[in-house]
Amino acid sequence: MVTAVAHTNIALIKYWGKRDANLIIPYTGSLSLTLDQFYTETSVNFDQNLDRDEVSIDDQSAANNSWQRVHDFLEIVREKSGAHLNAKVVSRNHVPTAAGLASSASAFAALAAAASKAAGMNLNNQELSRLARRGSGSACRSIFGGFVEWQRGTDDADSYAVPIDTPHLSDIRVVALTIEKHQKPISSRRGMALSVTTSPYYPTWVKVVESDLQSIKSAINQDDFTRFGTISELNAMRMHALTLSSDPDFLYFNGSTLDAMNEVKRLRHSGIECYYTIDAGPNVKVICQTKNVKEITTTFSKLFGPDKVIVAQPGPGIKYL
Ligand code: DP6
Numbered sequence: 001m002v003t004a005v006a007h008t009n010i011a012l013i014k015y016w017g018k019r020d021a022n023l024i025i026p027y028t029g030s031l032s033l034t035l036d037q038f039y040t041e042t043s044v045n046f047d048q049n050l051d052r053d054e055v056s057i058d059d060q061s062a063a064n065n066s067w068q069r070v071h072d073f074l075e076i077v078r079e080k081s082g083a084h085l086n087a088k089v090v091s092r093n094h095v096p097t098a099a100g101l102a103s104s105a106s107a108f109a110a111l112a113a114a115a116s117k118a119a120g121m122n123l124n125n126q127e128l129s130r131l132a133r134r135g136s137g138s139a140c141r142s143i144f145g146g147f148v149e150w151q152r153g154t155d156d157a158d159s160y161a162v163p164i165d166t167p168h169l170s171d172i173r174v175v176a177l178t179i180e181k182h183q184k185p186i187s188s189r190r191g192m193a194l195s196v197t198t199s200p201y202y203p204t205w206v207k208v209v210e211s212d213l214q215s216i217k218s219a220i221n222q223d224d225f226t227r228f229g230t231i232s233e234l235n236a237m238r239m240h241a242l243t244l245s246s247d248p249d250f251l252y253f254n255g256s257t258l259d260a261m262n263e264v265k266r267l268r269h270s271g272i273e274c275y276y277t278i279d280a281g282p283n284v285k286v287i288c289q290t291k292n293v294k295e296i297t298t299t300f301s302k303l304f305g306p307d308k309v310i311v312a313q314p315g316p317g318i319k320y321l
Pocket of ligand 1: 010011013014015016024030104105135136137138139188189278279280
């Protein structure tokens with residue numbers, strides 16, 4: 001049995017759209033920060049006594065759709081490794097409160113690491129990133145700690161994440177506001193497919209992400225937090241504009257999301273520098289520096305309750321236990 005731990009990541013330049021849905025090759029690159037607070041621990045054991053794959057998630061037998069996704073991923077591992085046995089998979093998400101922060105990124109990164117090793121493959125991190133990508137695109141970034149770039153590539157061999165090795169922006173903090181714990185009505189998988197096929201702005205998004213990526217990398221290089229935060233917030237809003245311009249249109253924000261966005265702007269105008277980013281759900285992540293964490297957590301604790309506010313910092317890459 002092999003056990004692996006992977007941390008989730010938050011994208012600052014978003015991945016939103018697949019060029020190849022089967023291999024999960026994206027239309028654009030993306031850039032993320034791996035976080036210390038939220039992680040998945042997964043054990044895999046290939047066992048000749050099993051007549052089908054057994055999957056448990058957070059101490060419960062996996063529901064049909066989750067079972068299918070894990071099974072499909074194990075099929076890829078079996079095909080690549082030559083292993084043919086069924087597997088027992090036990091996965092646990094570690095999230096401070098039941099706050100809807102469990103993510104497919106940490107889940108498939110941990111599964112890729114544990115399953116490939118249990119099947120006798122000895123993959124390096126680049127190969128592991130390519131494998132994790134097949135489970136969920138964002139998972140390819142969770143193989144590495146800190147800032148990570150997913151280089152979009154054009155095929156299975158050259159679409160993988162690389163760590164951005166930098167001493168800069170090390171006092172960055174992410175204050176997660178866990179406004180809503182319910183499952184999103186439109187998964188990111190469905191949402192991005194709808195945006196690719198129906199938003200008239202999609203071709204513009206592809207162009208804009210290339211320049212946002214260049215700008216954020218130069219902001220990191222220059223240790224420029226203001227530019228870093230500004231580009232992150234802009235890029236997130238550009239992604240959400242693709243949901244509003246899809247047919248049918250859809251939106252991940254709720255009323256509390258808007259309240260949090262307005263509060264971030266108010267704080268910023270009052271001299272507390274912070275920026276927001278939002279993924280495929282109503283929760284807001286506030287990007288800031290250590291010096292302002294206290295003021296920001298106090299403000300949002302008053303607004304949403306202290307149990308809804310979690311402070312994260314840069315987290316590590318994949319680990320085996
Ligand atoms: C908004 O990686 O969950 O979080 O590849 O279909 O599994 P699939 O999608 P997924 O999408 C993540 C979308 C996002 C942006 C990001 O993480 O880059």
